[in-house]
Amino acid sequence: MPVRVGEFLLMRHLGRGGMGSVYGAWDPMLHRAVAIKVMLSPEGQPMPDWASLESEARSAAQLNHPHVAQVYNFGYHRQQPYLVMELVRGHQLDEFMTPDEPMDARFLFGLALQVVDGLSQASERNLLHSDIKPENIMIAPKGGAKLVDFGLSGAAGTGSAAAGKIVWGSPYYVAPERLQRKPASIRSDMYSLGATMYHALTGKTPFTGDNPKDVMMARLSTKPEPLRSLRPDLPPEAEALISRMMAVEPGLRHPTYGSLAADLRRLIDIMGGPVDVSDFAVRRFGGGAGTSTARFRAISRNAARRTPAVRNPTGDLRTQSTRAVLVTGELTTRKSIGRIVGVVLAVMALGGAIAFAVWVMKQRSELAAAAEVPAKTAVAP
Numbered sequence: 318m319p320v321r322v323g324e325f326l327l328m329r330h331l332g333r334g335g336m337g338s339v340y341g342a343w344d345p346m347l348h349r350a351v352a353i354k355v356m357l358s359p360e361g362q363p364m365p366d367w368a369s370l371e372s373e374a375r376s377a378a379q380l381n382h383p384h385v386a387q388v389y390n391f392g393y394h395r396q397q398p399y400l401v402m403e404l405v406r407g408h409q410l411d412e413f414m415t416p417d418e419p420m421d422a423r424f425l426f427g428l429a430l431q432v433v434d435g436l437s438q439a440s441e442r443n444l445l446h447s448d449i450k451p452e453n454i455m456i457a458p459k460g461g462a463k464l465v466d467f468g469l470s471g472a473a474g475t476g477s478a479a480a481g482k483i484v485w486g487s488p489y490y491v492a493p494e495r496l497q498r499k500p501a502s503i504r505s506d507m508y509s510l511g512a513t514m515y516h517a518l519t520g521k522t523p524f525t526g527d528n529p530k531d532v533m534m535a536r537l538s539t540k541p542e543p544l545r546s547l548r549p550d551l552p553p554e555a556e557a558l559i560s561r562m563m564a565v566e567p568g569l570r571h572p573t574y575g576s577l578a579a580d581l582r583r584l585i586d587i588m589g590g591p592v593d594v595s596d597f598a599v600r601r602f603g604g605g606a607g608t609s610t611a612r613f614r615a616i617s618r619n620a621a622r623r624t625p626a627v628r629n630p631t632g633d634l635r636t637q638s639t640r641a642v643l644v645t646g647e648l649t650t651r652k653s654i655g656r657i658v659g660v661v662l663a664v665m666a667l668g669g670a671i672a673f674a675v676w677v678m679k680q681r682s683e684l685a686a687a688a689e690v691p692a693k694t695a696v697a698p
């Protein structure tokens with residue numbers, strides 16, 4: 318018997334990310350397949366404030382856009398929140414990315430345009446995505462890009478338990494202002510999309526490091542290698558666009574999604590016009606016209622990622638997760654940042670105490686000197 322979460326039957330474990338596990342499931346009421354993300358509190362961390370997640374899910378559910386995976390429902394299973402959403406039958410953008418084979422730029426810019434369109438509609442409802450990365454951009458064989466996980470990272474970072482302590486985001490793509498605990502805006506999502514595009518085009522992440530902390534901090538002190546030194550086939554306008562999207566100062570990025578979309582369209586035109594994104598994806602991987610969803614799935618170059626179907630459930634959803642969790646490192650990094658801040662504050666406090674002690678001693682000797690002066694002056698005449 319499959320595990321039930323609410324009225325939904327879990328059929329297949331699709332993977333695990335930083336915030337929980339995702340399952341392919343069946344809605345017995347509406348007779349349709351859905352995806353369910355069961356949220357898990359990160360080990361050793363304060364319990365996120367699920368109420369903010371609930372409100373974010375409610376806002377995301379208002380979104381109805383062809384390039385955003387629709388949110389259907391939200392509920393709790395044994396105190397663990399779960400989100401029911403459109404099951405995207407496709408592949409993540411990262412599955413199309415290889416270090417040795419450059420990605421077709423017109424395909425990528427076409428995808429980016431679809432993503433920007435989804436983000437733009439969301440921004441009209443004051444919704445930020447907050448975790449744009451290749452893993453959260455899925456490509457369906459029909460319909461192109463589908464953004465998943467709208468607003469979830471932002472919500473997890475704003476709850477009362479998490480506020481001030483946690484910045485959810487992925488080290489390679491997170492905007493610098495979010496690391497600096499400055500307000501996030503649509504420009505933070507633009508940065509993450511720019512970093513995602515850089516990675517997709519070059520096969521290299523814009524910043525590297527031995528650990529998540531180094532990767533995150535690199536964007537505050539270094540610049541990514543110029544795009545065209547890795548992709549000389551691209552026009553200078555492509556490098557200019559991505560550099561602008563990835564400007565450290567948010568004010569230097571595009572002011573609106575409209576202006577970003579206009580730049581993307583201009584770039585696509587310079588490069589010879591648009592390609593049909595979903596058709597291109599299928600052809601690129603050998604499917605040919607009319608490729609079925611099943612065939613499309615079969616051409617995944619990342620079959621190893623697939624996890625076994627949920628069988629013999631133990632009832633404990635945590636034990637069924639098999640995928641590596643990137644966010645653990647991020648949380649460690651947050652701890653390290655906290656430690657650095659703690660050390661800096663301690664040094665400042667110590668410095669302050671020493672300065673105060675010196676000042677007190679100086680005052681005392683001045684008072685003593687002042688006390689002596691009248692006696693001397695009184696004697697002098």
Ligand SMILES: Nc1ncnc2c1ncn2[C@@H]1O[C@H](COP(=O)(O)OP(=O)(O)OP(=O)(O)O)[C@@H](O)[C@H]1O
Nearest residue numbers: 331332333334335336339352386403404405452465
């Ligand atoms: N709506 C969906 N339809 C189909 N598959 C999905 C859906 N949402 C997520 N998945 C898949 O489930 C797996 C786990 O996704 P999850 O979002 O938990 O991980 P992630 O994106 O790597 O990390 P993060 O928690 O930072 O978003 C991924 O392989 C993803 O492609």
Ligand SMILES: [Mg+2]
Nearest residue numbers: 334452453466
């Ligand atoms: Mg995700």
